Amino acid sequence: MTTPTPEPDLRIGVFVCHCGVNISQTVDVESCRDFAAKCPGVAVARDYKFMCSNTGQEQIERDIRDLRLNRVVVAACSPLMHEPTFRGACEKAGLNKYLFQMANIREQCAWVHDDRRLATEKARALINAAVRRVAVQEPLEPFEAKINSATLIIGAGIAGIQAALEIAEAGHPVYLVEREPTIGGKMANFDKTFPTLDCSACILTPKMVSVSHRPNIRLRTWHEVESVSGFIGNYTVRLRRKARFVDPLRCTGCGQCISHCPASRLPSRREILLGGAVMTEVLPPSNGDGPHRRSWDTSLLHPEAQTGTGPEQYSHEIVSDEEIATDLEKFAQPRRKGPSPMQRYLKLVSAQAKMTEEQIGKRRTGECTGCGFCTEICDGLVGATAIRMAVIGKDGKGKDIRRPFLTSLEACIGCGACAHVCPTGYLDIRDQAMRRGGVKDFTLGNDRAIYLAFPQAVPKVPIIDPLSCIHLQTEGGCGVCQNVCEPEAINFDDREEIEEVQIGQILVSTGFQLFDARGMAQYGHGRLDNVISSLDFERMLNSNGPTGGRIRLKDGREPRAVAIVHCVGSRDENHHRYCSRVCCMYALKFAHLVKDRTSAEVYQFYIDIRAYGKGYEEFYSRVLDEGVHVIRGKGAEVIEQRWGDQSDGILHVRCEDTLIGKVRDIPVDMVILCNALEPQGDAGDLAAKLGLSRSPDGFFLERHPKLDPVGTVSDGIYIAGACQGPKDIPDTVAQAQAAAARILATVSKGAVLLDPIKASVDHDHCSGCRICNTLCPYQAISYDAESNVSTVNITLCKGCGTCVAACPSGAINGAGFSDRQIMAELEGILV
Amino acid sequence: MAAPTTDYAYFPGCSLESTGIAYDKSLRAVFRALGLGLHEIDDWNCCGATAYMSVKETVSFAISARNLALAERQGPRDIVAPCSACFLVLAKTRRFLQERPALREKVDEALAAAELSCECRARIRHPLEVLVNDVGIAQLRAAAKRSLRGHRFACYYGCQMVRPERYFEPDREFPMAMDDLFRALGAATVDYPLKVRCCGGMQMVTNEPVGLDLTQGLLDCAVSLGATAIVTTCPMCQFNLELYQDKITARAGRDLHLPVLFFTQPLGLALGCDPAALGFEHQVVPVPGDSLTLAEAGS
Numbered sequence A: 001m002t003t004p005t006p007e008p009d010l011r012i013g014v015f016v017c018h019c020g021v022n023i024s025q026t027v028d029v030e031s032c033r034d035f036a037a038k039c040p041g042v043a044v045a046r047d048y049k050f051m052c053s054n055t056g057q058e059q060i061e062r063d064i065r066d067l068r069l070n071r072v073v074v075a076a077c078s079p080l081m082h083e084p085t086f087r088g089a090c091e092k093a094g095l096n097k098y099l100f101q102m103a104n105i106r107e108q109c110a111w112v113h114d115d116r117r118l119a120t121e122k123a124r125a126l127i128n129a130a131v132r133r134v135a136v137q138e139p140l141e142p143f144e145a146k147i148n149s150a151t152l153i154i155g156a157g158i159a160g161i162q163a164a165l166e167i168a169e170a171g172h173p174v175y176l177v178e179r180e181p182t183i184g185g186k187m188a189n190f191d192k193t194f195p196t197l198d199c200s201a202c203i204l205t206p207k208m209v210s211v212s213h214r215p216n217i218r219l220r221t222w223h224e225v226e227s228v229s230g231f232i233g234n235y236t237v238r239l240r241r242k243a244r245f246v247d248p249l250r251c252t253g254c255g256q257c258i259s260h261c262p263a264s265r266l267p268s269r270r271e272i273l274l275g276g277a278v279m280t281e282v283l284p285p286s287n288g289d290g291p292h293r294r295s296w297d298t299s300l301l302h303p304e305a306q307t308g309t310g311p312e313q314y315s316h317e318i319v320s321d322e323e324i325a326t327d328l329e330k331f332a333q334p335r336r337k338g339p340s341p342m343q344r345y346l347k348l349v350s351a352q353a354k355m356t357e358e359q360i361g362k363r364r365t366g367e368c369t370g371c372g373f374c375t376e377i378c379d380g381l382v383g384a385t386a387i388r389m390a391v392i393g394k395d396g397k398g399k400d401i402r403r404p405f406l407t408s409l410e411a412c413i414g415c416g417a418c419a420h421v422c423p424t425g426y427l428d429i430r431d432q433a434m435r436r437g438g439v440k441d442f443t444l445g446n447d448r449a450i451y452l453a454f455p456q457a458v459p460k461v462p463i464i465d466p467l468s469c470i471h472l473q474t475e476g477g478c479g480v481c482q483n484v485c486e487p488e489a490i491n492f493d494d495r496e497e498i499e500e501v502q503i504g505q506i507l508v509s510t511g512f513q514l515f516d517a518r519g520m521a522q523y524g525h526g527r528l529d530n531v532i533s534s535l536d537f538e539r540m541l542n543s544n545g546p547t548g549g550r551i552r553l554k555d556g557r558e559p560r561a562v563a564i565v566h567c568v569g570s571r572d573e574n575h576h577r578y579c580s581r582v583c584c585m586y587a588l589k590f591a592h593l594v595k596d597r598t599s600a601e602v603y604q605f606y607i608d609i610r611a612y613g614k615g616y617e618e619f620y621s622r623v624l625d626e627g628v629h630v631i632r633g634k635g636a637e638v639i640e641q642r643w644g645d646q647s648d649g650i651l652h653v654r655c656e657d658t659l660i661g662k663v664r665d666i667p668v669d670m671v672i673l674c675n676a677l678e679p680q681g682d683a684g685d686l687a688a689k690l691g692l693s694r695s696p697d698g699f700f701l702e703r704h705p706k707l708d709p710v711g712t713v714s715d716g717i718y719i720a721g722a723c724q725g726p727k728d729i730p731d732t733v734a735q736a737q738a739a740a741a742r743i744l745a746t747v748s749k750g751a752v753l754l755d756p757i758k759a760s761v762d763h764d765h766c767s768g769c770r771i772c773n774t775l776c777p778y779q780a781i782s783y784d785a786e787s788n789v790s791t792v793n794i795t796l797c798k799g800c801g802t803c804v805a806a807c808p809s810g811a812i813n814g815a816g817f818s819d820r821q822i823m824a825e826l827e828g829i830l831v
Numbered sequence B: 001m002a003a004p005t006t007d008y009a010y011f012p013g014c015s016l017e018s019t020g021i022a023y024d025k026s027l028r029a030v031f032r033a034l035g036l037g038l039h040e041i042d043d044w045n046c047c048g049a050t051a052y053m054s055v056k057e058t059v060s061f062a063i064s065a066r067n068l069a070l071a072e073r074q075g076p077r078d079i080v081a082p083c084s085a086c087f088l089v090l091a092k093t094r095r096f097l098q099e100r101p102a103l104r105e106k107v108d109e110a111l112a113a114a115e116l117s118c119e120c121r122a123r124i125r126h127p128l129e130v131l132v133n134d135v136g137i138a139q140l141r142a143a144a145k146r147s148l149r150g151h152r153f154a155c156y157y158g159c160q161m162v163r164p165e166r167y168f169e170p171d172r173e174f175p176m177a178m179d180d181l182f183r184a185l186g187a188a189t190v191d192y193p194l195k196v197r198c199c200g201g202m203q204m205v206t207n208e209p210v211g212l213d214l215t216q217g218l219l220d221c222a223v224s225l226g227a228t229a230i231v232t233t234c235p236m237c238q239f240n241l242e243l244y245q246d247k248i249t250a251r252a253g254r255d256l257h258l259p260v261l262f263f264t265q266p267l268g269l270a271l272g273c274d275p276a277a278l279g280f281e282h283q284v285v286p287v288p289g290d291s292l293t294l295a296e297a298g299s
């Protein structure tokens, strides 16, 4: 591209917009117009109430034709808003659309100032800059890019699933990437959905199955997006498949492995307790190595291992290996046929402890019976020999009293197998986050190291959690699942893999995460039993959940009074200022379900009820008619207080009832917190990979809040569902369908026109220094050794201008952003 | 371990010279036992207490800034303020002076008249937080000479220290520092749900029924949980909780007598200080004598 010679007969038209009163109340538009009229090269200057209206655009077109304008400046709002509109008007009247320039006197002037004189002065400077710049602008031609018809969808919640089905239905390929082992998102946790109370699984599962059956949906669960490069129509995406350790092509989904696995998966920050004291603490891994484990309490050490420095000395005898539970058969050799070691254990334990197999581990007396199952499994199956028995005295009948002890502070791998077989809970496993409360067990599906997220998971292939699996943690122990798996699907050598795919457009539907209410200690979540989060309660309501859909307290009783506390983390200066929109409605759904399934009283603590959607207010009235107590006042705190051995109503919810102006204290058995919906923790990383913006609340930013809620500032990348902001399922699905329609429209066009704002190297001036090659953030510049010059690949160039500024020979020109144009603009502002 | 700060400026505040004298004695004993310096601010004045701020804001900031200025003149040390009200007022003054230049200007002027100036560098610290963070629970446990086994404390933090200045983030609504400390020293602590609820403060004087209601709730809960004593961090809380127990027992119709200690008293016992130096003689509700003769640690 050569430097243009300014046209001798410049005829610039300047159009200043009032934007109703948006601009004119702070900027003196008429004086700006008069100022513009006097600028060199300006043939006409006008002002108008709404330049973007039909009349406004027609005025521009008329002037171009009648007054032979060859440059146009519009001083109005942000180019993000209406540059395409006015460029279109220029084009319609036969003027090259790159001979147009916009001066932003609204967002960057009228809206941010209140001094009319100074604002007007600034508006004039901005207009002057635009006029000078447009004078040296040159006509450019957009170039065409073909559209690859494949689409990448990131996140397979209801939004991603719906969009994938729509696009596949139209016959185009989709890569559906989900970082969890199954698709379904939050909705897969629900039992019923408001306001119609239709069964969540009934409406979601068919869609999930349909996804897995469509040949043109390439399902990539347990995958993450590694990197994205390219531009609309032509993206190259690298996907990382995480190690699953189960071959999906061989696995039949029989579940044998799961019922035989002795290791506990949840929780990831767990502690193994021995007689109530922390024996081992397992923390999540730091920088890629295995989980971090710690044992520190020397008083739990076996007498043999005691160093003598512990605070307490044990004087008990040491039990030799031969003495240990010789009446039990050896369990170490797992067999493919017949009962698993676990099952054999449970049989023996139940016989000895006179309990049914279901009761094992649930009858938490916490007293050790000295049965020795823990040391057996640790030694035989796990191969860790982390605990051994010692005799600590004689009982009344003169029999030895035996207790397990740690063999060394490092031996235990924290797998929890001992806790799993312990019939009484003397050995126990608990979530460290729940240190002050009980065991956290709100999971769908099973809690083994090899697990299926829930029975309807798609794909129905289990996965091994390497941090919990005994085999992977001990390099060779256990291996039970491999032994019992008939189709030989278990592959302990599985490693992550990178796959590169070519796609044309991207839909981001990564949803939300739940606010962690432990950040609001006044509610006692994680400290008090029976204070639970909304998503945990959804799991409890679910027939696949830990209680099979029954509403139960931790100790198994049915609650007699339940409190539902709204706005936990939402509408709160200390956490999220926004309203999470769906909480009021799911709170009402909860109230209805509690009423339906128990005879408990239900108390709702709310700030306002926001029942804004179709059928929502009606649902609210219905729930009120069912006799739910609604108390207008934000729940202030939850306090556990009991008198004597009282067991009912020990959780007290306090609030100021703003309707009667009194502080109230309501005793209940269970408190359900309505946690805020917040952006995914890694939303920032994904935004960086894709070049997306985020609004101040952290959700992905749409191109326009009203007129383009599914578009983004990057062409070819769309957003849908709760990743854009909290929303319910109907709105999520509507957005997913809208995004799919947009994607399909582009696919059917086959090609798009792209702005020619790109860099180019003038080979006559290029010295071949190669400075630009390494500076270009998109690796768009290549060097040709033979001719000793660099060349820009315009399909990769994003027009950022880095190389233009860096080239020491001034050999690189940025079309539409030449040095000359930038200097002219600067001069316009400064003079 | 990185060398911790071992020297602090000390702002006792009016209460510690009168109703809270046991706090002053035991705090000094604990710091001495740990080899930490406490340098009382020369010529300190009343912090203004929390009420004065709402009466004469600017003046209240000026008088409490005087203490900061005096401390600064003595050397660059963090200021230890054991009374929760003093702690809050001083911390708030420091923050306001840092955040509000207009106020700063006025206060500077007032200080200048007394030939003082204040950079507001020194942090305002509560001794509990100093002990837990600067010394550390593990170190305190290592330094313990006696075990507190057998005690069952209700750790009561009160509202002023933890809530307004967000001192114990992120657990400002349910601090655990004192609980962790005493558990490490061998005592049991009850899961005291009212640990940050208001004790009534000055209401006891201005509106006794309200004050009594609040204090009764605190005592009732601690007694029902089987606590052997309430342990406090604030002279006002200690005063309210201890002095009205006869009245409260009468109106409640059940025995709500319970020793109310400053946290530095049992801590001093654990660290091996002479019980006579810990101010137990000032206790209105007596502490059972046998709990003063504790087992040697590790025995």
Ligand SMILES: Cc1cc2nc3c(=O)[nH]c(=O)nc-3n(C[C@H](O)[C@H](O)[C@H](O)COP(=O)(O)OP(=O)(O)OC[C@H]3O[C@@H](n4cnc5c(N)ncnc54)[C@H](O)[C@@H]3O)c2cc1C
Binding pocket: A154, A155, A156, A157, A158, A159, A160, A177, A178, A179, A180, A183, A184, A185, A186, A187, A190, A192, A193, A194, A195, A223, A224, A225, A509, A510, A511, A512, A513, A514, A534, A535, A538, A582, A586, A589, A677, A680, A682, A686, A720, A721, A722, A723, A727, A728, A729, A730, A732
């Ligand atoms: C307790 C509760 C009850 C509710 N009840 C109802 C109700 O009854 N009715 C109703 O209409 N709405 C309800 N909602 C709202 C409903 O959950 C949302 O509208 C819906 O889940 C939004 O769907 P989504 O697909 O946008 O997001 P999600 O359901 O959050 O799905 C997002 C998916 O993307 C995946 N993902 C995230 N990040 C990545 C990444 N970087 N790479 C790959 N994959 C990723 C996630 O693993 C997940 O599978 C409720 C919400 C809550 C919290």
Ligand code: SF4
Binding pocket: A257, A260, A261, A262, A263, A449, A450, A464, A468, A469, A470, A471, A472, A477, A478, A479, A480, A481, A482
């Ligand atoms: S090898 Fe791992 S996943 Fe398989 S059964 Fe053992 S612990 Fe479970």
Ligand code: SF4
Binding pocket: A272, A280, A374, A377, A378, A379, A382, A384, A385, A386, A387, A411, A412, A413, A414, A415, A416, A417, A418, A419
């Ligand atoms: S079975 Fe052995 S290794 Fe596993 S948690 Fe128990 S003691 Fe530790």
Ligand code: SF4
Binding pocket: A758, A759, A775, A776, A777, A778, A779, A780, A781, A792, A796, A797, A798, A799, A800, A801, A802, A803, A804
């Ligand atoms: S303008 Fe230059 S540095 Fe920027 S993307 Fe294009 S070639 Fe690379």
